[in-house]
Amino acid sequence: MVAFNEGNQRIYGAHVYSLCLTVSLCESTADIIDVISKFAPLKPSDPSAMFAIHELRACTPQPIMENVWDTRSPHFVIEILPTVLDADRLEELLEWAHKFYDEIMRTYPSNILPSAYLPLPEPKKVDMKAIYGSKYETLRRIKQRYDAVNVFKHALVQL
Numbered sequence: 001m002v003a004f005n006e007g008n009q010r011i012y013g014a015h016v017y018s019l020c021l022t023v024s025l026c027e028s029t030a031d032i033i034d035v036i037s038k039f040a041p042l043k044p045s046d047p048s049a050m051f052a053i054h055e056l057r058a059c060t061p062q063p064i065m066e067n068v069w070d071t072r073s074p075h076f077v078i079e080i081l082p083t084v085l086d087a088d089r090l091e092e093l094l095e096w097a098h099k100f101y102d103e104i105m106r107t108y109p110s111n112i113l114p115s116a117y118l119p120l121p122e123p124k125k126v127d128m129k130a131i132y133g134s135k136y137e138t139l140r141r142i143k144q145r146y147d148a149v150n151v152f153k154h155a156l157v158q159l
Contacts, residue, residue, distance in 0.1 A: 016048060017090045018083035021101040024113040025076045028053070031107040032078075039100040044092050048083040051100070075113060078104060 025032060036053070043049060057074050080100050082093035105112065114130035129136045 016083050016085055017087050018048075018081060019094075019097075021080040021082075021097050023078045023101065023104050025078065026073075026111050026113065028055075028076050029108065029111060032076075032104065032111075035100070035103045035107065036078075039096070039103070042096060042100075044089070044096055046084050046089060046093060048085055049081060049093050049096075050083070051078065051080045053078045 036051075040051070043051070053076060055074070055076050080097045082090070082097035084090050084093050114127060132139055
């Protein structure tokens with residue numbers, strides 16, 4: 001494994017600069033395809049930068065319990081990854097990525113799920129109240145009771 005990692009480091013370098021902008025959608029609509037068609041050819045030429053779209057849980061039945069948003073429901077995920085090896089190129093990629101993301105977010109709001117898979121989006125783009133709905137205050141009280149000194153402050157999900 002060490003040799004594998006060292007080989008990758010020689011090819012890709014020791015550091016990359018990136019973030020992940022993620023949107024979860026109920027459906028891949030014509031508007032979404034139009035946005036992708038507009039921004040795919042505008043992607044700055046960097047082999048590390050990319051975007052992906054994939055379908056999740058196409059055959060999964062709807063959840064029975066309503067406890068959080070429909071993560072188990074079939075949906076599409078678009079991940080916009082402005083990754084660069086050279087920090088000097090980061091602003092160019094971030095500009096492209098944020099414009100791409102913002103235009104997706106301006107399509108039909110009812111098609112956009114309240115959050116994406118929690119480890120992916122920027123923390124400022126995660127609305128915990130929208131994700132947990134009526135359970136949010138209960139979770140916040142549990143957090144206060146069992147982690148009052150914020151031992152788990154670096155957990156992916158913040159309350």
